Amino acid sequence: MDELDRLIINELQDGIPITPHPFAEIASVAGVTEEEIVSRIGQLLERKILSRFGPMYNAERLGGGLTLAAMKIPQEDFEQVAEALDELPEVAHNYERQHELNMWFVLATETPEQIAATIETIEKNTGYPVYNMPKHQEYFIGLKLEV
């Protein structure tokens, strides 16, 4: 990573403007062309240093249902339950964590009402209870990584 890569990562995490030439400002700060900025973003994506570039949509503001949920799965059933969740399109992320509650996943549905139905399906298919932990309040989201 060189100076320009670092500038792009540090500055463009805060967002680009919605204007005809959104890269004009950072290009002028860096003393390079807008084309160079765009090409670097492409390279950083290809090298997987960036995981994405674009609008961060808020699924809940669009009317979707979203929740975090956890389950306690004994080792002998763990892979099987992980596979069952893998097949459900409503399961966006699923992490194994070091805790008695060892499976933590995010459910995203088209409407808030579908969350309960999805949880019911998971409980029925796996035989294990789901601990639903929808957010009551969000205090912060986003993390700036300085490089």
Next chain:
Amino acid sequence: MSKPPIDELDRQIILATQEGLPLTTTPYFDIAQKLEVEENEILTRMQKMQEQGIIRRISVVPNHYAMGYKANGMSVWDVPDEQIDQLGQQLGQLPFISHCYHRPRHLPEWPYNLFAMIHAHDRETVEQRVAQVAEILGDSNRGHQVLYSKRILKKTGLRLPVERK
């Protein structure tokens, strides 16, 4: 907050950009071309969606792992409900916390109501951050744990509720 109304063109913009923006010097113009509308229409619509909180921001997202942030600990805290908003806002200001939420307890086994995701280069640093949080919470902290991720079992982009009509 009630759900802001979006129309068919907004929906098309979302579908065209949810995987990312075109990698050109004029990404909004390119979206306009693709959707066969004026560039100004795209600019106005996307600005409005940003004001409404439908778009949080349009930005690059670094891959934590590739940037050396290999340890991620979900710290969970049991704090008094009547103080949680104030404490949550305080924690949200800390630079190393990526998400901070009030979530329900599941008593007796899950007494934790404040969740703060901590990212760092290694576990030792996560532990230092946790100690820092504990210090800030002081007597309001009635117990906490850190749940480290062992494995990513699934990670897909969040499907936005605009796919079907």
